[in-house]
Amino acid sequence: MKAKVEVFLKPGVLDVQGKAVENALHGLGWSGAANVRVGRVITFDVAAASADAARGDVEAMCERLLANPVIESYRVEIAP
Secondary structure: OEEEEEEEEOOOOOOHHHHHHHHHHHHOOOOOOOOOOOOEEEEEEOOOOOHHHHHHHHHHHHHHHHOOOOOEEEEEEEEO
């Protein structure tokens, strides 16, 4: 199965990269860009008996390695 994990900073956590990108966009003439947040996407194959089992495994991976649950949130998608 294919797993896709989107990791992003929780609201209220300062996003330095997002601010730098926002400033760069303004400098290039896109002054309408606001509240830019930068995250990451992790995709991989996962072996599991079912989509529910795959989701459980991937969520455990997020809690232990792929995301920092103190300052980051994540969203998991599983596809066959």
